[in-house]
Amino acid sequence: MITKGRLFVVSELFFPEETSTAFVMTKIVNKLAEKYDDIEVVCGMPVYDNNTQKNDNYFLKDSVKVTRIETFAGSKNNLIQRSIRFVSLSFSMFFLLLKKVKRNDTVTIVTNPAPIILLASLLKLLRGMKLVILVHDVFPENTVPAGILKDKKSIVYKVLCTLFNKAYSSADKLIVVGRDMANVMKLKTAKNPNLEIEVIENWSENKLVIPKDNLLSTDKVVFQFAGNLGRVQGLKELLQVIHRSTNKNTEFHFVGEGAVKQEMIEYVSDNNLKNIIFQKGYKRSEQVEILNNTDISIVILSPGMFGLGVPSKTYNILAAGKPILYVGDKDSEVDLLIKDHEIGYSFSTDEKLLQFLDQIKLADKEKFRIMGERSRKLANSIYSEETILQKYQDAI
Template sequence: MENKLWIVTELFFPEETSTAYIMTEVSAHIAQNADVHVICGPSSYQKSNIVSNAAFANESVTIHRVKALPLNKDKLLQRSLRMLLLSVQLSFKLLAKSRKGDRVLIVTNPAPIVLLVSLISRLKGLKCFTIVHDVFPENLVAARLMSSGSLGYKILKWIFNKAYSKMSVLFVLGRDMKEVFEKKLSSYRKKPAIYVVENWADTTGIFPMGKNENRIVQQLGVTDKIVFQFAGNLGRVQGLMELCNVIKQIRNPLVHFMFIGEGAVKQEMKDFVAVHHLRNVSMLDSFSRNQQREFLNAGDVGIVSLQEGMAGLGVPSKSYNILAAGKPILFIGDRESEIARMIDEHDVGWCYDLKDTRSLLEFFNNLSPEDVLYLKDKGEKARSLAVTKYTREIILDKYLKMTTSEN
């Protein structure tokens, strides 16, 4: 009997989070060449409007769901308890159903999955592949939830490094993340192979469209502005309050900012905008994934930002769909980050350090109507890059080949 590939993920179709979307697409693609079984949580985290995702209707994908307690994900204690309990449930189902020689593919959130599946893989002789979306516990330090000098952090880091060292293969999202793991695992004699597999762009569903006919642009009355758009999680590791302080100092009437999404600092941002009477900022609620073509084309430039200390700890997946929409990227963060490197190598945007307020202000204040053609040129390069290097088929084929290869 053919060995199975078990995919263990808390979030899966019909959820609409990026992790759910990615793991659903990966499952469907690998199912072309493998007997794929998905162990996942209940479909209640976030209702989805996705109608094009194929995995749920793919007969080669068998889904095993576990139940979850009705805990409030918006309350930290209940969310943490839910994460821990779900990790245990998902792992025990893998333990019960897998057999020696099977393969297992996991994603690094929730974090306890890494420890539990690493142990189960050793006990049952499974080959374990890990997609690294978040580097734990380093991301706790970047989010300022833990000190790098604390005993708790050092213990967590040792435990997780040990678990990572026992994996067969690590799929990381960028070169900066690969460098982080090479350093993390340098003291281990036996360690996993590490491959860079970037997120992909939806080059079929998302493509450049004229801004002047865009419904969002018309409603906001910004057809004559250069619109910088941030769409995604308005969280603490994005450095958004620092960006708001820069926006407050901009004196160029041509520049407008559009923030789309939800997150921990959204209310703080709204309060800041109100207190400082910032007429060059629009705060919008989240759109569904199948509305990406519309809202991404409401901007002229896509903003991708990361807090200081986030280099190598995460690669914002939204970057690739910004490219697909034919928009240049303004990256604000560490110049060694994967997105910054990509921008520099392919001339598809600009990079600034979050602390370099002066240079960032000069960039915004010096923009003129004549720069619209300059933006368009970079946008055309962005679209070309998306369709030549980051299509869904190119990236998913990497997962397919590496998880089904006999090597």
């Protein structure tokens, strides 16, 4: 059934970029194009890559109109320049939408760039359209673990909280990616108790990412972290735990690039750690081989990230048929996922993690394999691409 009215989708990143946000939003838009006959995406110019070649797994339907806004680019690794880009892009998006949006339209935004959350609230006040927010990141709470703001007691943080809480509360619906995030957003929007908050998890690319034989050495139990080596992952703290472990059966692979990679390399070198291997970043097309080259995959978030984000790579780990070692807050979405389905291990303290690592034996590989089979079954059912995208189509 085709829905009357126009749908505007707003995202900093979009096709043909292959970053997680661009990939997810492109897939969602393609599904929504089956429902809306008039759909327009408002996004920024490509920042990370500009590969315009289509393939069977990643393409954009011809019926989708895309308006790209060219604004200050800056360096994605420079916080000040990136902030300037976010502000300028958000205002450009706002003024464009102000010209186009009417009362019967629907505007769906994702929480990047962050200022668009505030401006979308203003747009709703001026135009009265339906506003749906896809909450991938929770602002300003996530700025503290990232080291952008140092103290939740600061005046700046409190002012930002007031502004963003009011903006989130103005929406007609919030779509969040985890149960923990739903709890956080309920508290942030308590002044609007009737606001609908729906949990729609990320999905696994279960047709593209499939289990394959691990081609790495079998004389070690291989743990792998694959993805962004960023500041909110708690990776430097993980290295400190690995350093304390005396187990000779384990090997740790860190695959990817990011803000703390060089610091991690220096720590490993300074402490002469022999069981840690770094590998370069990888393209989305290479993830099948990468994700299969391990016995157990690592997902980690810094303390204080409860409800502020769910690593999307978790679901492709399921697709690869691997168990998960999660390090992060108790009762977070990944912690609940592991415990609900017995697909790995979850630790919220360094001491318990250290005890686990010290006890690993080569014989545990068979236990991990059985857990991995359960992971793959989840990827093919609850978290399949078809299942999750249908939820988005029903929700928006």
